[in-house]
Amino acid sequence: MKEDLKVYGAATIGSKGQLVIPADLRAELDLKPGDKVVIVGSKEKQFVGILRDDVFQMFLDKLRNKLEGSLNSIDNIKNSQK
Numbered sequence: 001m002k003e004d005l006k007v008y009g010a011a012t013i014g015s016k017g018q019l020v021i022p023a024d025l026r027a028e029l030d031l032k033p034g035d036k037v038v039i040v041g042s043k044e045k046q047f048v049g050i051l052r053d054d055v056f057q058m059f060l061d062k063l064r065n066k067l068e069g070s071l072n073s074i075d076n077i078k079n080s081q082k
Contacts, residue, residue: 021050
């Protein structure tokens with residue numbers, strides 16, 4: 001799988017904890033003033049990522065559907081063993 005990582009520049013966190021997202025990244029993610037984003041990260045890997053809220057919601061919906069499908073399969077197996 002090819003990694004789709006790109007360096008967009010550097011940013012400084014201000015005294016109020018604010019961060020300016022570089023213009024190139026805002027353009028590529030189609031981020032506009034007022035848009036909601038989800039910040040994800042890993043303390044262990046020292047990684048921070050930014051996702052548009054709608055993209056994150058789609059990810060959660062897909063994950064929920066897969067989990068529900070797995071749970072249904074487990075229930076079917078249990079019921080067939082009775």
